[in-house]
Amino acid sequence: MGLLFHIGQYFMLLGEVFSKPERRSVYWRRTVEEMELLGVKSLGIVALLSLFMGAVIAIQTKTNIDSPLIPFYVVGFTVRQSTILEFSPTIISLILAGKVGSTIAAEIGSMRVREQIDALDIMGVNSAGYLILPKIIATALINPFLIMISMFLSIFGGWMAGVVTGIISSENYIAGVQWDFDPYIVTYALIKTVVFAVIIATVSAYHGYYTRGGTREVGISSTKAVVYSDVVILIANYLLTQLLLL
């Protein structure tokens, strides 16, 4: 019953979020601000993780399947496939759910307990739309760029690790990255990214928006936002994989 209540309330909130904005110019300005706060400021952690994950995948692949029967291009190929198909869109989205999701829930939750959302409502502002819609648009627009940067850096990290440690030559790695490339997998990854971005923004905003109590409850909402965003992303990942790849 509790789960059904929350699902119902979540979709009712989305109904409010997507109703007509009072002033488009104000919403657009907020969207740009959110793109910086939620997207650009996540670039550092995304870059760091991607570089090292690419490097680790390359080393793991080489050391675990080192056999004369394995073709030379397997390291580059494995790094590319695992990065584009899962690591960048899914794992980075899960990490962004932790960083961005907790920020969204804490910000909106604090506004709720400090009566700032009531103040918006009293003024006649659609508080759900004003606070949440710019975050949804911002994450849906900026996350694909983050993920593309992540893909590039992860593959680059694999190349660096391979060349620096001398486990694979640069030519072989690049040949592996280029081997049997189907551009559709990038489309698939970006579709997933946009869906995950919307999940992160809406699920986290939902938990922040319905925070009741004080600062302790804001903390609880932030934690719930991350946990539920992760769970929904994992379910959506399974469904999208089946839908788009099979």
Place this chain on the structure above:
Amino acid sequence: MIEVRGLWKSFGNVEVLQDINTTFKKGKVNQVIGKSGSGKSVLAKCIVGLTPLTRGEVLYNGESFQAMDKERRKALRQEIGMLFQSSALFDSLTVLENVMFPLRMFATMSVPQMRERADFCLHRVNIMGQDKKYPAELSGGMQKRVGIARAIAMQPQYLFVDEPNSGLDPQTSIVIDNLIREITEEFNTTTLVITHDMNSLMGIADEVYFIHNKHLWWQGTRAELVKSDNRELEEFIFAGSLMRQVRKALRGE
């Protein structure tokens, strides 16, 4: 003018307010008093529509809030200004941006005109040269004054003030009280103040509404309050020895 008719409010099985019937007059400071947890803030939230009523209706100039559609409610809310207990200023906006916020969202005026209006409101509450500061950089009293400036930016017909003096020293409380009084007279607003500050009550109230035991227990003017023999009201207002002496002096005893 705001009329409240047969207002009941409960949260689950817990009844907070029962059968409240009254009128809050235009151009007057209407003060709602009561013990902590008596439901006076709930009453204010029911009147402004932040909390749905269990039963009853609220009429703004004769028009039922409950019967209004979404658009009409939105339009009405642009005629309402509210100062919250916590001031509820937006942390990420400067003082000037906070006051300009309702204008940016709803007013059909140019940015320089908005700026002019915001400057007027800030000047009216005696805040000068603080435009670029953020709420966290202001004292509690200044935050309240900026809150009032934001509340009057859209020239409201109705002004709601929740615990205006909480957390303020007595001197600043008097400044805020006087400001509420002056704005009510100047803009001819229907002002509803939720308080349990007796100094504020004696200082600026035109009409007093005492919430007790879930009911509107007593209502009358400040002069009537001093003369009242209502036991519960006496116990609440004249609980302190200083207030008892004030009453004696006012009654000429």
